[in-house]
Amino acid sequence: MPAATPDAAASDPAAPGAAVPSVAPAETTPSGTALSAPDPSAGFHVSPSPAVVATASASHRVHAVVVVRPDGRAPAAFHLKRTLASLQEQTRRPEALTIVLCGGDERLRDVVTGAGADFVVNASASTGFAAATALASPELSPGEAVWLLAQDAAPVPDALARLAGALELSPSVAFVAPKLVRWDDRSEIVSLGVGMTRYGRTVGLADGELDQGQHDAREDVLGTDVRGILVRGDAWRELSGLDRGLAGADEGLDLGVRARLAGARVSLVPAALVAVAGDGAAGLPAPNTPQRRRRIVYAERVAQLHRRLAYAPLAALPLHWLSLLPLAVWRTIVDLVRKQPGRIGPEWAAAVVVFVRLVSIGRARHRIATTKRIPWAQLAPLRISQGELRERLDDEPEVAIGGHRRGDLRFFSGGGAWLVLGALVVSVAAFPALLAWPVLGGGALQPLANTVAGLWDEAAFGQRALGLDTVGPADPFASVLAVIGSLAPWEPSRALVVLWVLALPLAALGGWMAATRVTERPILRLLGGATWALAPTFVVALAQGRPTAVILHLLLPWLFFAGSVAHRSWSGAGAASILLAAVVATAPSLAPALAVIWLASILLAVVLRAGRGVARLIWTAIPAIALALPLIWNAAANGRLWGLLADPGVPWAGPQVGPDSAARALLAAGIPTPDLAGWTTLIPEGPTWWVPLLTAPIALLALAAPLTQRWAVGTALLVVTALGMGTAFAAVGISVAFSQSIPVAIWPGAGLSLAWLGAVGGALVTLDAGLAPRVTFVRGIATVVVLAAVATLAVPSLTAMTRRTATIANGPESTLPAFVAAQGRDDPDVGTIVLTPQAAGGVSATVVWGASETLGGQTTMLATRTRPTPQDAVVAELAADLVTSSADDVVAGLSEVGISFILLAPAMPTESDAARTMRLSASTALNQRDTLDSVGDTAKGELWRVIGEVAPRPQEAASVVGIARLIAIGQLIVLGIALLLAVPTAASRREARRTPRVVGPHWQEGR
Template identity: 75%
Template sequence: MPTVSPTPVPPTTPSSDGVPSNTALTNAAPSDSALPGASASNRIHAVLVVRPDGRTPAAFHLRRTLAALAEQTRPVDALTIVVCGGDDHLFEVVDAAEAESVVKAPASTGFAAATALASPRGRESVEGDALWLLAQDTAPEPDALARLAGALELSPSVAFVAPKLVRWDDRSEIVSLGVSMTRFGRTVGLADDELDQGQHDAQEDVLGADVRGILVRSDAWARLGGLDRGLAGADEGLDLGVRARLAGGRVSLVPAALVATAGDGVAGLPVPLTPQRRRRAVYAERVAQLRRRLAYAPAVATPLHWLSVLPLALWRTVVDLVRKQPGRIASEWGAAAVAFVAIVPVWRARRRIARARAASWAQVAPLRTTQADLRERLDDDPEVAIGGHRRSDLRFFAGGGAWLVLAALTVSVAAFPALLAWPVLGGGALQPLANTVGQLWDDAAYGQRALGLDTIGPADPFSAVIAVLGSLWPWAPSRALVLLWILALPLAALGGWFAATRVTERASLRLLGGAVWALSPTLLVALTQGRPTGVLVHLLLPWLFYAGAVAHRSWAGAGAASLLLAAVLAAAPSLAPAMALLWFGAVVLGIVVRAGRGVARTVWTLVPSLALAAPLVWNALTHGRAWGLVADPGVPWAGPQVAADAAGRALLAAGIPTPDLAGWATLLPEGPTWWVPLLSVPLALLALAAPLTQRWAAGIVLLVVTALGLGTAFAAVGVSVSFVQSLTVPLWPGTGLSLAWLGALGGALVALDAGLAPRVALARGLAATLVFVAAVMLAVPSLTAFTRGTATIANGPASTLPAFVAAEGRDDPDVGTIVLTPQADAGVAAQVVWGASETVGGQTTLLSTRTQASPQDQQLASLAADLVTPSSEDVVAELADRGIGFILLAPTTPPETDAARTMRLSAMTALGQRDTLVVVGDTAKGELWRVVDEIAPRPTEAASVSALARWIAFGQFAVLGIALLLALPTATSIREARRTPRVVGPHWQEGR
């Protein structure tokens, strides 16, 4: 309940809305009025509302406002100050003012409620009386009231007049001068934040105005019922103007009347200087828009509008994500919830409009803002805005980037000519992809895995990457992998060129960056050995650098970086520690250097990665397989790798992931090769020199990236967490080297981009040429490996199983095949494959990283032992009951030992003696038998597993969908990007 100060005040009377109202007006004769023809009965009652909730102390603004009131050439006849909360210092200022009454109200009281407390009700309203609405931060010019009162006197049809609001500290900038709205109720400021050059001074008739400083006729105020308290402090002047129009009145502007406002008071929306204020403003704007929509709509349409409140909140959530404004989402839903439950206040607002209405909505329509008006107001050239940054042209074609990509494509076709005719890639860690897009995405979902007796669990995140890749060529998904191999070099050159645009503006250095990245030993080795994870990581890393470098200043960059980081970590989990350290460092720098600006965007970049990995991480932790989380996904394949010794790590330090010196040992089997690691020295020296240049900050960051990449590679060669049959598979260090190569190449470009004296400028060209020639020399063996027949990749088969099984598996993905492979130690490795083939996306680290036999493993081992043992009788029936219809005795990995040969022959004899098996024949994949008994369907997932799978898929798709919406460019995000430099960190401040 409001309280009144000791100043003489008449009794409290309730307002029409049930809120107490205090009035204290003196009976002294009014002073000389500046109103033309004003009579002694014309009174202006100023209502000054004070609430200390701004960043600047309210007393500071209040003193200037009170002084401005005292200096008015047409003094006010009565002044009521409403204090909402406050401290002793504020009350001292209020007590010193010459106010007829002071009303004390709770700190939560809004401007609309505060004006109702001070509205003049103790004296019957006389024609010509007016109410002047002010806040503690609205300081009028000395002649402001005289001009407002004169305009109100000259136009009897005007319900209220509004001044020109200008900035508190700069009268040349307009804060507000008239407000309109679109057809759907969106508020449009007619001159907000424009420089005052008199361009709007001729405008008078408007739909509404900012509520601060308006002068309202007392009779109109009483007839309209004052301000609507349900607007949450936004659009109060607009709503009052709309209701005045419907009541037959007008709203007029008085541009000559200036009122300075700081945007720090209780009236109007706060200046969005902080995230909290921005959220508050968004909330208030949306509450007001929904309230007005429900109050203005025809009675028949009001229920439909009410039912659409929550669906609209969902739609606006998507729109906010597309517009790169995720900070608005919470406010949008909060406003929707308030509007959804505020049925009674809406009914009161509609009744208030109905009581005062004397005109149709046709009076309002001509003053609405049309879409054509909005397009005309759009800033088409933000680059020339005052204080703005003009971003340089990209110059992809003029700077030679397109020619670089074309040259890389030519080199790729020349290096891998046969790939143009291959339908499927094989060899190394390559296998076919699933036959259909549906199977691709089934492999990426939680549930039954395509390998194992009945393996149920989360999919590796890499399966989602493969699903996306295969979906690009839906009629033959395996062809997408072939196209990736052909386009890998031009795509790497393109990514390297764009990544270089974050480092340098020089066209020659951008070309160097693209060329050296495409000729990296890690990419070329991954291409010739058949390592899809290594290829994908190398292609994605430059784009992650390109987007991640600006993630702190752009939601589009943060969204793109989050998706790219998720894909990189899905293909190379061993990079997770390095990426986590870089992410943590970016967050800390954002807090320390940029005072928290952009930290939310940086934090978001990790969210999609966590969403994709969460099911697998939870499964690994609950089953004690934490080390398995860093395993290379896809097909487990050791391949040739450097040793975990000093010599091997020296090769890694040179950027070479293979013991054959990137192929030079096979190219020159008898020649000296000691010089090959020295080819990386020019790049390394330039990277080390980057911190010594003017752009030392960028050089240090890139050097840290290099160190983290090398550290990852050094650790990878000493860790083995995957197993294939009876062999261990160490982590491949190439992905770590790709990260190190990125940092070193970026550092080298920073060093080469440094300003040099004219007499030594030639050194830049010589150093760049030396780096390029060294990269070409390192790449020669790998680029010729396919022609020389030393590459591992081959024209892969359409299936890893015999054609008979593959044909049935294409029609029925639940066809089961148990594959038995004799081992060198006389043992047998057993694996169950479901469908037409093993696939890259169907692989799972749930099986390849297990270190202890699970009950399922023991059952499978028992089945395999019984199959190769002639004494067992019931094993085939058990296979049929489990849905397994074929048995494949695969050949041993060459060279075949005597023990393995003996086991193979013994198994063939045991299987051939079973009456319940039919020999299909000797195939290229091994000896094949078919089960004669009726095959039971594969056991289906439990209902709880299916429900869990749906929830996991929904959560992951929701997070990835949000990231995708954030990453999609819009016209607004493109305009904002043009205001920022493309090169990050030419000086430390420009990266902010």
Template identity: 70%
Template structure:
């Protein structure tokens, strides 16, 4: 037994609990030891008057003052030169030893002469039945492993006496070993200090002994050891300190020849571990990881000092440590999958019952209805009509249209792509051999995909298979979706198909990073397809954040904030461009082809139709079915769904009902606002924002609230009444949808077969292989004048559209130049106009027909333009085509003007940032075994009561 024990007590008030509270108990515990300490030195790192008075009134022989930033190793080193004893006992203000702790530690050193130090069993400050630490191991890659951390103390580890290392708190070190080993390594940043001391002791030929019967209570709130992970800030500190210590030990322990290799691998390893953290749904570890990597990179002097300390004490080889390392088998046993018994008492989510509950039959039935409603689409290679256009012919061109740089339209338009172009590129990539076919397939599958999305969205609202099927049918028969399908509005169709999946993932985004990752991607894609929904969805997310702060004490707020990040990053270049051009309102315009199709007006009758969920002035097609009959009753078909939705707040699940009605209100507000906003142009016609996107959001909230009302508003035994109410709602909406479903058969739909190109086949043949072939398209306007547009490649495409041009309210220099070219072409006033065209890389001139019916002014303009172009020697008339009259430039055509190096640099930066953020979101969204286990512990239905999540 050591003749004299010198205890060093380090105090630093950096925890949540006042340090004086812990210090009083620790000082009392030291005074009550059955084997009293011989010398007590207190190192006070900062602190207030209360701490100074406590330290001064204690039995300490001296109190050493140190700066508040002093770490534990550095604080102990201040006392090391004046050690007075045969052993040093390392304590902190939150390590209170039990009465016999020192006696038992001293006894272990007495019976183990080869032991350099002895370590106690650390238990929780307020619950000694839980082990905080009892021995620390290390894997072959240097990871520290607590051998009993967090376990209940049942004496299961009391037989263990020999370990590689320990926690530094409460250890009793022989003075001779302390001097030989050089004390604690301050470069470890407060982590793994006991492990490192144990490794050096082992290499010096000594042992590390455990004293399981020596109990020391620790609060994890002091300067020694890692802080208890009670708050996000502490968890980040733990992760940072642990990683700094691991990287530093790797550099300190490695053979000299391998140090440089380990140093060079630090940043690539940080990148790899970042990906792993995202896959494990632990994004909070990313910043500590990179911070630790840079700290380890920039401390060569500390590494050299640690290597000298290790070499000075080394007496044996590293092979002697191999039996004490933690093997992979032991690691899997300790941190592997939880056994099934662990989840017996935990809440389990119910079975999905997609097949047994009728979900599969619902999707199959919707597919049959879709084929019956759109039979001709199965034979069409390209879909046209409305806002539909073909896609690029190759995948590379699709993604080129989605990148920052030269746009496919305009004289020389350079800028960001619409995010919707990326959505189109993704869809087209599903059919790489014929991208335009993917849009046709999407149209055929729209109804079954909508039914599928609605069914899965309903799983967040109800466990009843009947109600899930009801929601799936109602979502597939939504008037907004059917109007978009029959009119040819691809962005609206895509947004409608994405919304239920956004609801599915977004409603649990506060629970898990997997849900937040999926919701963030779906949020970005939905807003890309329907920018007019951005304000409503933003309000919904902000509202969820406020609820999380109030009801859940802030838990899940970071996950909810992440939902907005990918969309913000994707839209940032376009927003910046709009702000620079002073056309911010253009951001809410519908992406894709500008098309002033039929939709309700902003008058009272139009808003009444919007309130019924109908976005078209033909009253969901009933005016074409009953042109002379009364149709006042048609909007009332939405009444059953509306009445059920309004009843939702009156049920036991009133919170869910209110939330869904708020979604309905946000959707209706969006639709009402949209019909009064015109920010884009189809040639000379203003295009109103499509209100159907807002109605899709409102419909989602309404049918969800209706499901809540039927699920919680009726007693479980009232199955027949529930079924009858659902049947009434379904029958009413089915009648409302009947004209739209039969529109194709009646010839009332706006869809058509093709065209494969919006330009003549002669141009398309060249443009398909060369995206830099330019064509100026002149279109006489029925109101007078001529519209001019430059198309690059073989056709205008959905993905090649850009709101930079379609929302331009004021002419810029490029627009002025294009208008001058058009004016000179359709008149004979300028002789050099064809040369100017060729200098811009334009090889063809097309006079397109005016919109039907052609007015006298448009006919006059067309004939005048044709006559003028026929008279130009530098133009060769190709002839009349189905797309209009075509001429080819016969002079030497210059290459399309390139872009500056700064544009390429900007494009590379935009791509890198957006790709990194989207990749991070994708990695978060990918499910893992751990995320699936976590999900199974939560109910599938969100908010069964207002207390959900508490």
């Protein structure tokens, strides 16, 4: 066997000055040929190139080229031994054999050495199949047909005889291709011909189909898979072999296109079988790992873009080249819509590689130009039409063999629609006056901004609507309010009123949908929806006017619905990521518990699913981090990390349980207020010890969930309950926000809502899978008991408005007097300093810009501040001077900072003597100032207007505007990606129908 000196970096043999291995090759001489016309079935009649089409007067010598490169899970030596044995078993053996060894260990080298090859060429492990065949080209004798194989391509004994016979019988054929079948199952076709659409997309004509002989009559094709093809020797040299710019994909298709342009044909020999494993250097690898799938996407896209530039007319080439990167942006959006974000990285890598690899494009175009003899238009009959492509893509069964077919949701037939309708009736009966209210007030409620632009301005980084010159990030909750308010752009505050009216039916709908992830029994789904809508913390929040608690309770079941399938669906991951961002924005105190659930989900995916779905689970946290990151950065810079846990919105120290042991017992029963969810006001003189026991049935059922056949799901839900309960217990002992001079504890209801979600889910698991068939009647009894108990607990809150004990009220359109509000609507930079006497004798000072304080304009940067800033010192000094008669020229100081009005607000309810004294003293001091004009006493307090010129409010610095834009762009990109992932498509719905709606194994008996 001749010795060979490898050169893995050898360039194309057709290129001038190309380096080739020093292997004593036979001298290449032109071969005399006779012309023959192409087969009429090709659709055109031209005179083929003499160098491409040879006569068949004599039998071709066949030179087999086997490229060996370790590139898969299975050892390359195992596949190579079978391939070499298959060559020895051929009924018509090749006359010569060249093995190109690309890397490999000693064992592989020993197999190659003992193969008895005529030539062995060593190359580096990074050498591609096209480059490896170029290294073997110098070993070819003139006129020898080239049989291209890889170590994982094992032909059946008569494969070469059939291929050679077809090549000899058809002088117009440049190369023939076998039928590729699976390595371990010859009944499945891997490839039998390759087509191309008008835009260059590769389409396998029979890939993945069961071999029933349905394609054996096909002969003429545009191209084929490169593995196992037998190429006429003169055609191989004339066409300059394979194009190395294709990155290992579409090499046979490109060779076929160039052969067709040279006037030759490409033919299939379906009777010749070659078994392939997808672990060799030729062709694309088997898509059995994420790394391989990314490699396939990259190779296919490189090949498509490379061919597009190589085939394009010269005049269109610059346009195609310039469109590579913009096209990558568009395809990124398309990949997100198709729920294929894993394709984005390979897509961009391919676009950049092709964009800079101009030499390779020029070489490919030169090859085509030197051999082209027919116009491109004559290849049109062999292209795949859009109709054929659509038919192939749609020809996919909805349910794979042995797979799962999802049942109908049965929202109407299962009673879900009646549940929502009943909840709407209860809501209208419980809150009848809300239908006439334009704005909600009371509790922690305030108006929203009066325009959509104002809503989104409050959600952006920049100057805040409160404080003298407070600049920084908005609370993420402002974005949630902006979305809600944008639903009623003509009157944003009305959207919150409508939300309150629809809260009960929306909660019932969310609970019912969440229950579909736990059970398929209609009665249990109804129980889940009803108990979620009547949860104690939810109805209490409705009566007390806690917008964050209400919105959180509406979001949590949908987060459970989407998050429980986020590991198996990009649609679920996208929806869960948006919902998680909204939940954390609404209730930051839940962030630690949700982080534990998130990390546990990732760990389970790694352990139980071998890492499948981890990328989807990781993504679910990205939007939440993107929204909260500016606020986190600001809190860290100012040493207020604990303030991140504060409830957003209006700081309100409303009634809630304290940190003592008796109060924590109420929390364990799911009750967040010391009045036993209103029962002490409903029966003030009666016994109420039994009220906490109303949640006992659902608690006992939840505790029994881990003992059922669906113990894994039951245990997970019990962990969720424990995390929620732990959050509630911790919240009542933490006060990080302040309402004027009063510390405000974190609302424990957020944790209780999470705990209620786990408890309801656990109870449904027990009732669904924890009963033997002979006692299934107990399910109906338990359902009635649980529902009756929860409904009884909700009675005081649902009747609070009728009994006039509810905190919510017909809210004012502005928290400022009408005179100020009228000017503030036209000029959002109108400043008002609000002075509020405190119970201890001091005064609270707040600067409000615009027409009113708003719910979205609140900021935890101010509510959680424990150390005064320079702006705080200025406001405190101005307030002290205003309420002190001896101070001079204080009004000039107000004018300089842009404040036009002074409002002396009434003290908090039950005004103390010290507060009354402070109010009267401040009123006297303000009335004595000649530079103030008394507007009068209003419902909001006494109002004064600054006389004279007032300086405009200081505007944001250019650097602040730049930072705001960068933050907004970054957050919009992340949320845009999440929305594109969440939007369902036909493909995602079809994939979802192949998976069960209920998450986790469930007991089927008795359905």
